[in-house]
Amino acid sequence: MERAHRPGTSHEVTNQAPPLAGYNLFTTDAALMESLARAGAGWHREALERDGARLGTAEVIALADLANRHPPELFTHSPRGERIDALEFHPAWHRLLALLRAEGLHALPFSNPQPGAMAARCAGYFLHAQIESGALCPTTMTFASIPVLRREHALFETLRERLYAREHDPRDLPWQQKTSMMIGMGMTEKQGGSDVRSNRTEAHAAATTTGAATGRGAGYRLTGHKWFLSAPQCDAHLVLARSGAHDGLSCFFVPRFAPDGTKNAVNVLRLKNKLGNRSNASSEVEFFDAYGVMIGDEGRGVQTIIEMTNYTRLDCVIGSAALMRASLVEAIHHARHRSAFGRLLADQPLMQNVLADLALESEAATVLFMRLAHAFEEDAGAHGTQHVAQSPEERAWRRIVTPAAKFWVCKRAIAFTGEAMEVWGGNGYVEEGPMARLYREAPVNSIWEGSGNVMCLDVLRALEREADAAQALFLAWRREAQGHPVLTAALDRLSALLNGAPGTREASARHIAQQIVLIAQALLLREGPQEVADAFIATRLGERDGDGNGNCGRVAGTLPARFDHAALVARAFPAI
Structure with missing residues (x-):
């Protein structure tokens, strides 16, 4: 039977994925929940579950869109000609900052020091970073300033209450007149x-x-x-x-x-x-x-402020891992609701391969920043004002692995968000959807607080200045890799790079940093499901090109068929 034509219409809207909303960012992330438990921060799980549910609501997701469609405006002078340099933000911006502040993400390990506090804070920051990135900047800097300011005892005593406060105070007043x-x-x-x-x-x-x-x-x-x-x-x-x-x-x-x-x-x-x-x-x-x-x-200004930048670099890693996670979840959701050639995208083998490959990359980034959180917690920062000496191995995680992770994870996020956008096709390339903003956000963490080359050269400096810490870390990794030929071979290649001619080390700095991160991620993933670890190790450290380099520069979607792609996707983001 022929359908009656309705004047003014030419088509029905079908086969379009609904907006992703109404899900819990925390309870749908198995890797994050497992990492939180390993970090001894289970005491914070209830708060993260509550926050994860709130962040996944359509209302909060809309705040992110509003804050980015209405950027801040600068007013340099008052109507009377006074210099004021006032900034006007959309109300959504202040609501996002209020949400961050209410969860203590600007100060938690310092205002509430206890075992697992740094991991708890990093997990919460990761959840918020999946929704909106701009509000993270002042939150990160406030957080990173606290360990520096605490060394100025008289000044800090006047600031403490306002730095630790969980209310966002947007008023443009002298800080002495504000609540936070x-x-x-x-x-x-x-x-x-x-x-x-x-x-x-x-x-x-x-x-x-x-x-x-x-x-x-x-x-x-x-x-x-x-x-x-x-x-x-x-x-x-x-x-x-x-x-x-x-x-x-x-x-x-x-x-x-x-x-x-x-x-x-x-x-x-x-x-x-x-x-x-x-x-x-x-x-x-x-x-x-x-x-x-x-x-x-x-x-000693550079030495003073470098402590602040160490914390901000960790947040760059978390922020990029969050962009990966958000892009992955959006891509999986879209694939589960979009059909092509008679089948849902999510049921098509090649798309499953792409999504599973992205899932591996995302989980590796998550377990890495959660492990780095422990190294930062063991530092004096999470133990009040009393100095706590770090073990050489933990010092290496903080001083060597952190800049390497900042280089690698932030760099990978750029390609990752582009790949996830492609899953959406043309719908991903328009500003009305979420993918364009995620893609435009990705490069900032790779640039801010030191570009890729700066990070890799910092890794070389740390290897030289913290030789005892580097040795302790690599010995620990050797013990963990025993009986695993691919990991042992990867450590051998790292040793060869580090022991090469002195004149070649700087030119190889990116390769060295990359190898450090991939080995760290591979060893960490072995604490989780074997299928995840095996697939990551085989494709990031096991496959070699003609020059003996890892095949980690390949495009997503080239996982061997022996791995259960559908299971990897289901673990990454259960159907909602």
Whole structure:
């Protein structure tokens, strides 16, 4: 029978996947739940289950879309001509920050130190990072500033309550008048980028009625320029500037408002028009005799702030792992609801291969950042203000594996999100869906806090300076790899790279970092289901090309047929 034609219509909407919503981000992630239990953070499981359910609601998912479609606006002057440098955000941005803050993701291991606290925080951060990336920036910087600021006992006592507070206070007031505060950082200048030692911003001791005190805890006036100042709306920033007779770099706590309550002379010249991370404000600023307090010893600014960047690099790994997870879940969901050539995509063998391969990569990234969390917890940061000496092996995980992971996981996320977008076809390439934003977010973590080359060179430096720690780590890995020929051969190849001619090591730095991460991931995956570990090891470390390099640069979807692709996909994201 011929259907009656309805005027004004030409087709019915069919074979379109429904938006992904109404699922629990935590309870649908077996790898994360298992890693949390191994980390001894089961006490936080109930909170993560509750948060995972809330984040998966259509309401919260919509907040992410709104915050990125309505980026912040800068207003440099008031109607009366006063310099205000005010930023206006969509209400969705503040709601996202409030959700992050309520879960303690800006301070949890420090405000509530106990075994597993760092893993608990990393797991929660991972959940939120799957929904929206921009709000993570001020959260990460606030979190990373705490171990640095705690060394400034007098200053920290005045900040502690507001740094630990779980309420988001969006008011633009001096921090002393607020219930909570956020901390940012400013290192990058246009002539240097990652080479902060070329910075030119200057700091001079502030004149007082009793003279000009200098050094740690003293007030200074800063003059200069920062090419990138993250989240200029923060209540204070940690800034590098030159000071003292030797003109060395020192670190300064620069509040948004001066001690007399007036706006500090940190003028926001413009907001950066970025590829992604659009909900978050990144700025170019100029200091005109801005007030700041020196923290750390004079001339030791790089060493002071490097502790902060170590934590932010860990968050880069988590953020990229979260983009992988979010892209994977969206791809699986789409494939389960989209048909082509008479079958659901998810039932087609080649698509199952692609999704299973992506699932392996995602799980490897998850177990890696959760293992790194333990290394950071064993450091003084998660044990109050008392210093706790780290074992050499844990020091190696923190100092060597972290920059390697920052290089590799962040780099892989770029290709990963592109592959997941392709699962969606043309629907993935339009801004109305989630995939375009995930894809545009992916490069930022690979660039921020040190590009890939910077990370790999840092790995080489750490191997040289922490030789005892490196030896302890590699010996432990040898013991764990006993009886497994593929892992043993991979460790042999790593040793050959490290023992090669000194002149070749720098050129091989990426290969070295890559091998470190893949071995670490392979060993960690052996703590989970054997099928997952076997498939990862065989395809990332077992397959060799003509040069003897790992086949990890291959495209997704080339898993051998002997592995159960459908089972790997089902483990990654159960049907909802």
